[in-house]
Structures are given as structure tokens and as C-alpha cells.
Amino acid sequence: MVNAGSEEALLASLDKAYAAQKPILFYYWTAHELHSKYDLTRVTLPDYTEACGKLAGDKATAGKVNCDYPPDVLYKVAFVKLKTEAPDVYAMLKKMSYTEKDQISMAGAIAFGKKDPASVAKDWVGKTQRCGMPG
Secondary structure (H helix, E strand, O other): OOOOOHHHHHHHHHHHHHHHOOOOOOOOOOOOOOOHOOOOOOOOOOOOOOHHHHHHHHOOOOOOOOOOOOOOOOOOOOOOOHHHHHHHHHHHHHOOOOOOHHHEEEEEEEHOOOOHHHHHHHHHHHHOOOOOOOO
16 A cells, blocks of 8 residues: 555546556545546445444544445535525525536536636536526
8 A cells, every 4th residue: 555645646646557557546535526537436345334433433443444434415405585585596406406427527627628617517507407497
């Protein structure tokens, strides 16, 4: 195992391994734009359990962790009066579906395609019509 030392160093190692068509095993998070640049395969870890989480929280047992991170649930929330004060916005948010794949694609377009974030967002709404609003 080699500690890359920084995110920048890890990404440089990935670029080098990918260009050389050499295998590389690394730990990284999603939804990060690098997933739009490379065809990566996720290594599935055992599901998180409270017992495993306790191992991670103790320095003496941290090396014995054998599970994934716990799921991180994302909730849509809005101002309680939004439905009556801005019904169009409420309807859009209610219908909105924004997936991890969407986020990765958009982040990649910005990071690697050097596109403007506002135009990427506008394109996403226009292409997907996920928000029930005119494109």
C-alpha cells in the first residue's frame, strides 16, 4: 500500500496508471467528477453495521474495520409556505430527480469540459425535463 499523500497526488497516480493501462486500487468518493473521466469499477465492501462503525471510532481497533461507510441519505427540504407562496417552484422541486449519475456528468462537464456551471445546469434541465418546467 502506498499513501498518495494528497488528492492531487492520488489523481496523478490514477492518470498515470490509466494511461499505461495498469491496474490501480484506490479509495475515493462519489459523486466526484473523476467518475465521468474514467471507466472505474467499484469494489463492493460489506454493508456498514453499528459494530463495524464502533471499530472505526477507536484507534486501537481502526485497522480491523471491514465494512463500507454508512449510507448518507439526502433529503429534499423546502420552506413550509413554499407551496402557497411559490407554487411553480414547489411543483418543480416536488418532481425533481437529481441522481448521482447526473451529478457526476455535470461535475465532469465543468471540471474536464471547462463548461460554465450555469450553462451545464440549464442544459441538464432542458435535456431531462425532470423538473416539469419548460427547458
